[in-house]
Amino acid sequence: MSKRLISILVLFSPVFAIVFALFYGAYELSPFQVLQALFNWINIGQTTTEVDIVVGIRLPRILLSGLVGLALSSSGVTLQGIFKNPLVDPFILGISAGAAFGCSLAVGFVEWLPVPLSSFGFGMLAVFLAYTLAKTQGEISRLPLVLSGIVISAFFTALVSIIKFLVDPHRLQAIVFWLMGSFALADWDGVLFLSTGLGLAIIPLFLMRWRLNPLSMGDEEALSLGIDVKRERFLFIALSSFAVCLCVAKAGIIGWTGLMVPHLARMLVGPDHRILMPVSMAGGASFMIICDTIARSLTSYDIPVGIVTAILGAPFFMYLMKRGGKEAWGN
Amino acid sequence: MGELRLEVKNLSFRHRGHGTEVLKDVCFFATSGQVTAVLGPNGSGKSTLFKCITGIWKPVKGEILLGGKDILSLSPKEKAKLFAVVPQSHDPAFPYTVLDLVLMGRCPYVNLFTSPSSKDYDAALKALSTLGILNLSQRAYTKISGGERQLALIARALAQESQVMILDEPTSHLDFKNQVVVLSTIRLIAQKLNKIVLITVHDPNSAAMVADQVLLLKEGCVVDFGPQDQVITTDNIENLYGIKLNIIQDENLKVIIPCFTKNGKELI
Numbered sequence: 001m002s003k004r005l006i007s008i009l010v011l012f013s014p015v016f017a018i019v020f021a022l023f024y025g026a027y028e029l030s031p032f033q034v035l036q037a038l039f040n041w042i043n044i045g046q047t048t049t050e051v052d053i054v055v056g057i058r059l060p061r062i063l064l065s066g067l068v069g070l071a072l073s074s075s076g077v078t079l080q081g082i083f084k085n086p087l088v089d090p091f092i093l094g095i096s097a098g099a100a101f102g103c104s105l106a107v108g109f110v111e112w113l114p115v116p117l118s119s120f121g122f123g124m125l126a127v128f129l130a131y132t133l134a135k136t137q138g139e140i141s142r143l144p145l146v147l148s149g150i151v152i153s154a155f156f157t158a159l160v161s162i163i164k165f166l167v168d169p170h171r172l173q174a175i176v177f178w179l180m181g182s183f184a185l186a187d188w189d190g191v192l193f194l195s196t197g198l199g200l201a202i203i204p205l206f207l208m209r210w211r212l213n214p215l216s217m218g219d220e221e222a223l224s225l226g227i228d229v230k231r232e233r234f235l236f237i238a239l240s241s242f243a244v245c246l247c248v249a250k251a252g253i254i255g256w257t258g259l260m261v262p263h264l265a266r267m268l269v270g271p272d273h274r275i276l277m278p279v280s281m282a283g284g285a286s287f288m289i290i291c292d293t294i295a296r297s298l299t300s301y302d303i304p305v306g307i308v309t310a311i312l313g314a315p316f317f318m319y320l321m322k323r324g325g326k327e328a329w330g331n
Numbered sequence: 332m333g334e335l336r337l338e339v340k341n342l343s344f345r346h347r348g349h350g351t352e353v354l355k356d357v358c359f360f361a362t363s364g365q366v367t368a369v370l371g372p373n374g375s376g377k378s379t380l381f382k383c384i385t386g387i388w389k390p391v392k393g394e395i396l397l398g399g400k401d402i403l404s405l406s407p408k409e410k411a412k413l414f415a416v417v418p419q420s421h422d423p424a425f426p427y428t429v430l431d432l433v434l435m436g437r438c439p440y441v442n443l444f445t446s447p448s449s450k451d452y453d454a455a456l457k458a459l460s461t462l463g464i465l466n467l468s469q470r471a472y473t474k475i476s477g478g479e480r481q482l483a484l485i486a487r488a489l490a491q492e493s494q495v496m497i498l499d500e501p502t503s504h505l506d507f508k509n510q511v512v513v514l515s516t517i518r519l520i521a522q523k524l525n526k527i528v529l530i531t532v533h534d535p536n537s538a539a540m541v542a543d544q545v546l547l548l549k550e551g552c553v554v555d556f557g558p559q560d561q562v563i564t565t566d567n568i569e570n571l572y573g574i575k576l577n578i579i580q581d582e583n584l585k586v587i588i589p590c591f592t593k594n595g596k597e598l599i
Contacts, residue, residue: 081425084423084424084425085424086424086425204444207444207445208443208444209446210441210445210446210447211438211441211443213427213431213434213435214435214438216423216424216425217423217435220382220387220418221416221418223385223386223387223407224385224386224387224411224414224415224416224418225411225435225436225438225439225491226407226408226410226411226412226438226439226491227407227408227438228406228407228408229407232443266425270426270427270428271425271426271427271431272427272428272431274446
């Protein structure tokens with residue numbers, strides 16, 4: 001298949017994923033009932049149990065998971081380009097550890113603090129600390145940034161461990177559940193909030209995407225090509241971190257997507273960020289919608305979606321690596 | 332086309348926190364339509380000089396003037412419109428196509444929130460066809476030969492449409508034939524496109540072949556500067572590298588041969 005055909009297929013895949021996801025769920029509805037509910041909602045504004053389930057519960061959850069998948073993947077693409085390393089994921093600068101601490105603190109000890117706000121705040125704080133720490137070593141460059149990210153992660157992870165050790169078991173359960181990521185609490189307010197917030201970060205990121213090509217050639221080369229490396233790298237890191245922190249605040253820490261989806265997209269359409277970015281966004285949205293559909297309809301429990309992304313992602317990824325061989329890694 | 336001059340005056344550089352100067356009072360100039368080669372042993376400051384000119388490092392002292400205007404305070408974008416840098420062929424992290432690579436040369440003309448326009452594509456394709464490598468445009472940069480990579484990087488510099496082209500050891504990883512191909516391409520670019528071309532090479536023979544003017548650098552100081560035939564002399568090159576050598580010369584050929592002995596003792 002040609003690259004163009006593949007890109008078009010992936011770009012439209014979220015539509016199919018949404019339709020597919022609407023038909024599945026813990027409460028069994030026939031495809032006809034689902035369509036009827038949608039029809040009733042659009043035309044008459046009628047409220048029945050079916051409408052409540054399809055439009056009030058399933059649809060916002062599907063849209064929310066799609067948005068989070070989109071944001072995590074585009075952030076993954078961005079950071080992989082900036083760090084010129086395909087093994088980088090959106091949490092490399094310490095967001096996950098910071099946000100985990102924010103959540104544990106709010107759940108465990110500071111009850112008046114809303115969990116989303118606290119995890120967003122500490123996620124951003126972690127990135128800020130990593131960036132500032134890297135700056136103290138003189139000129140900001142890639143290696144100090146990665147090392148600072150590791151240091152900051154280790155620090156916040158230790159704090160999370162202390163809280164887990166001290167907190168009472170019921171709250172510990174809530175913390176653990178949140179850390180695995182879930183869309184169980186999705187509603188329309190959340191969709192509205194997240195789409196507005198993500199819009200602010202993802203739209204400029206999307207428009208700037210071509211500059212990731214020269215930036216991924218290394219600092220000196222990008223500079224000699226006329227890129228204000230310091231300023232633009234800061235912009236890319238700030239925008240993508242903002243998006244990831246919003247996602248974490250809304251849905252917890254969902255691993256794998258931001259690392260794997262950009263990889264798959266690169267294998268399919270090549271490294272040019274102009275195509276890679278939209279394809280990753282669409283692919284990430286579809287992937288997350290499908291994972292969450294599995295998470296909520298496979299058993300009578302709501303499995304944390306982070307577990308599904310890893311269980312589904314890892315073998316598929318291994319298969320593709322074996323098939324694509326060295327080429328997939330860009331050699 | 333008028334003549335343009337790049338002048339470097341009293342340029343000094345030292346790394347932050349280090350006492351010794353890597354460049355000391357370097358003065359020279361380069362003219363459009365000519366190739367100016369910088370020769371010197373490893374660690375003589377050739378690369379440092381280029382990094383100062385392109386703005387990657389800030390000199391401690393001195394001026395760099397292009398057409399009489401100081402360029403040290405320009406933004407990276409403005410600078411990239413004046414200077415195009417050709418790095419040594421390298422392995423990028425991602426396998427971009429040659430066309431995508433050449434398009435990167437259009438950075439200074441593409442706004443922060445946009446992608447290259449059809450005009451930028453035209454410039455990139457024109458650069459590829461100027462160098463006769465249009466057939467490579469859809470190949471992955473990582474999958475072509477070293478000589479082709481170097482030509483692709485030169486095409487990117489052409490797409491930048493700058494007046495000055497700076498090449499850092501463009502022949503160092505190339506085989507015998509590709510060295511000749513790249514050097515003659517560089518020569519053509521200076522003459523046909525009337526650009527100022529600055530180049531570093533390891534082999535004085537390459538400098539003798541390609542350069543109109545030669546700058547000799549040793550331990551950060553200028554040893555000699557001037558027209559090629561006056562600067563590349565037995566005395567100068569022996570002094571520069573610290574080895575004995577012979578120069579064989581007729582009207583249009585100059586060959587520099589080190590006095591090589593099998594046991595190596597008489598070299599120095």
